[in-house]
Amino acid sequence: MTAAEPLLRTPLYDLHVSLGAKMVPFANYEMPVNYPGGIIAEHKHCRSAAALFDVSHMGQLRLVGAGAAAALETLVPMDIVDLGAHKQRYALFTNAAGGILDDLMITVRGNDLLLIVNAACKAADMRHLMTHIGHRCQVVPLPERSLLALQGPGAARALAKLEPRVAELVFMTGGEFKLAGADCYVTRSGYTGEDGFEISVPAEEATSLAKALLADPAVAPAGLGARDTLRLEAGLCLYGHDIDERTTPVEAGLSWSIQKVRRPGGARAGHYPGAAAIEAQLASGATIKRVGLLGLERIPVREGATIADRKGHKLGRVTSGTLSPGLNKPIAMAYLAANHALPNHEVHADVRGKAQPMRVAAMPFVPHRYHRG
């Protein structure tokens, strides 16, 4: 056995402990999985009021230079060059086979591009950017910044108490704001399906900002457990589970994220890793597809469960699953053979040797409530 690396802590670690959080290892960090109220209470609070998440383990970095957007387009099949100032976009780093290296958020700011990447991928993403576009723009990691997510129908009102102008943001836009004395960059986005904000804040001011937000009775802290059940109900992929290097954007049902201008016939078509494979799948479809599954009985169906048809022929595998706190039914994502990835198609999940009936269901399982203005 090799000695384990000591776990990293976010600047909010002491606050989590003082709030009674249960801390668990996640992507090399010690993170709160839940607070004393528990995952279901935190999940419901986010759907009904506002939940505050510490997502400071995620990677933040800047691309600086006149050619940054064009350079970044060589690594993602998204339109970044035409993305307007303070607009945000969901993006994917792809590999030569069309697989997904990471999913990320890109925001065009005044003088740079802000990238938010997954915690477990951040070192690899940094190397990837340095290797491929480091000569065309500056790649600057931002370890001195923390990231808070304030999510839920009460998020806008709570944040507006600190700075009324945040109310002017619409979904997938951002801006600079002073919050509780801290210079923050705020985007109206998140990963719960609710209206909400992600706040990039200087690390040394993260705790005071979190405390200022938690002082509002509508705001309660929520951990990674609730973040996972919320994003699953919202039909959003978790990297390393629902998408990874072996799944393409088309197989993952993320073709919507590839703008026309980057597709065949578009002004800046192709010229990103795996373009040939992805274009072929865009044209003629993929043989497997990510689908949502809704359980017809109450037994949770989890990652790794095999999906079969009525006769027991294997159709695919579950990539994440839980009991939905909102629907009180099992929900899951799975990759199925494309000819079975049909609405309402009944399949069976193997749970401890017993076949549990499930139905292919449209995602999101719970409707998104973004503020589109």
Added chain:
Amino acid sequence: MTTMFTPDHEWINIEDHEAAVVGITLHAQDALGDIVFVDLPEVGKTYKQGEVAGVVESVKAAADLYMPVEGEVVEVNEALRADPSLANSDPMGNGWFFKVHVTHMEQFDELMDPPAYDKLLKNL
């Protein structure tokens, strides 16, 4: 009335000479978090000591429930099946899992008594 504990965080309480009650400990329910589903053993079936006799599922994970002692399951808690959160709110009481007719009393006697279990929890 004696309650004994297993290293897997089950408790067993000898109610009378007919049957012992089995459940999960306060620590177990706390570690699992919100319990949303329980799979209970079959009434009338005999399980060996250490055999998987049920499953407890929380929002985030599934855990096996092991038979603390060999015996025949004589009753299961249908109220728990209907409302698995009883295992969170009252794990040592209304959140019990099943009753078992103990075959070998010496297996019961060899389990951890409350001070031994407290010591185990302190060293986790």
